[in-house]
Every structure is written in structure tokens, then in C-alpha cells.
Amino acid sequence: MPITLHDCPYCGGQTKKVHDYRITKLKHVKIAERMTILFYRKRRYVCGCGKRFAEKNPIVDRFQRYSKDWNQMAQLRAVKEKTFKETAEQYGTSVSTIIRRFDRIIPQALHKKQSIPPVIAIDEFKGNARDEKFQFIIADGETKDPIDILPKMIFNSWR
Ligand SMILES: [Zn+2]
Numbered sequence: 001m002p003i004t005l006h007d008c009p010y011c012g013g014q015t016k017k018v019h020d021y022r023i024t025k026l027k028h029v030k031i032a033e034r035m036t037i038l039f040y041r042k043r044r045y046v047c048g049c050g051k052r053f054a055e056k057n058p059i060v061d062r063f064q065r066y067s068k069d070w071n072q073m074a075q076l077r078a079v080k081e082k083t084f085k086e087t088a089e090q091y092g093t094s095v096s097t098i099i100r101r102f103d104r105i106i107p108q109a110l111h112k113k114q115s116i117p118p119v120i121a122i123d124e125f126k127g128n129a130r131d132e133k134f135q136f137i138i139a140d141g142e143t144k145d146p147i148d149i150l151p152k153m154i155f156n157s158w159r
Pocket residue numbers: 008009010011012013047048049050051
């Protein structure tokens with residue numbers, strides 16, 4: 001990352017004075033089907049007010065051990081793969097991490113949909129670690145975007 005003028009999040013002043021660098025180890029998306037780790041040399045700036053803060057970057061969000069790309073991939077895969085377990089195994093992480101990424105994307109996806117698509121796909125979640133809280137996903141059959149998640153009980157009452 002080039003050194004650029006940064007706004008201080010504490011006093012609102014500006015600085016481009018480097019404080020230090022720290023290597024951050026991040027889990028990243030697979031490259032050629034291999035698990036990939038990024039070593040990001042994260043720069044910290046120091047402001048005239050004495051506060052230090054990390055540079056803006058396109059690689060990782062604050063307090064994350066996974067790259068932004070990885071998180072985006074995990075959110076998509078959590079919805080599209082058959083089971084959370086399968087997704088977790090394939091991307092070298094825990095089932096609970098995949099479920100958290102899944103929860104992150106679902107409310108967003110639900111609010112976006114305004115009209116009913118011409119093709120609807122209904123899929124069952126198998127091997128769900130979460131005691132049948134979510135059982136069925138209804139998705140746009142063409143784009144595969146999720147439309148709704150239903151508990152099993154509601155779904156059964158339709159039939
Ligand atoms: Zn400052």
C-alpha cells in the first residue's frame with residue numbers, strides 16, 4: 001500500500017506519518033485449489049495528537065483473521081453449497097464460522113428482493129448444526145440468490 005494522507009479517527013486531523021508495520025496473517029481464498037495464507041504488512045500511522053491507527057486497506061476489515069475476499073466467498077458458498085459442514089471442510093474453517101458468515105448475508109439478501117422471480121428453487125439444509133432453526137431455503141432458480149429461509153414446520157404446513 002502506498003503511503004497516503006489519512007484522516008485521524010480520533011481528532012479529525014490528517015497525517016501521513018508512519019508509526020510502524022505489523023505482519024498480519026490472514027486466511028485467504030484458495031489459489032489453484034490450495035489453501036492460501038496472506039501475510040499482510042499492515043502499516044500504522046501516528047497523528048499529531050499522539051494517537052495511532054491502522055491504514056485503510058482493501059484486504060481485511062478490523063479484527064478479522066480472514067481476508068475480505070475470503071469472507072465474501074464464504075458468504076456465497078454458505079448459501080450455495082449443500083451443507084455448512086461441506087463448505088467448512090472445503091474452505092478449511094469451522095462449521096460455526098460458516099454459519100456466522102451465512103447469518104451475515106441472509107438478512108441483507110432478504111431485504112433486497114421486491115418481486116417474485118419466474119423460477120423458484122426450494123432446497124433443504126442437511127446436516128445443519130443448529131437444531132433445525134433453518135430448514136429450507138427458497139431461492140431464485142436462475143440467479144441462486146436466496147429469497148427466504150423457512151423452518152421445517154412452516155414448510156410442512158403448505159403441503
Ligand atoms: Zn489525531
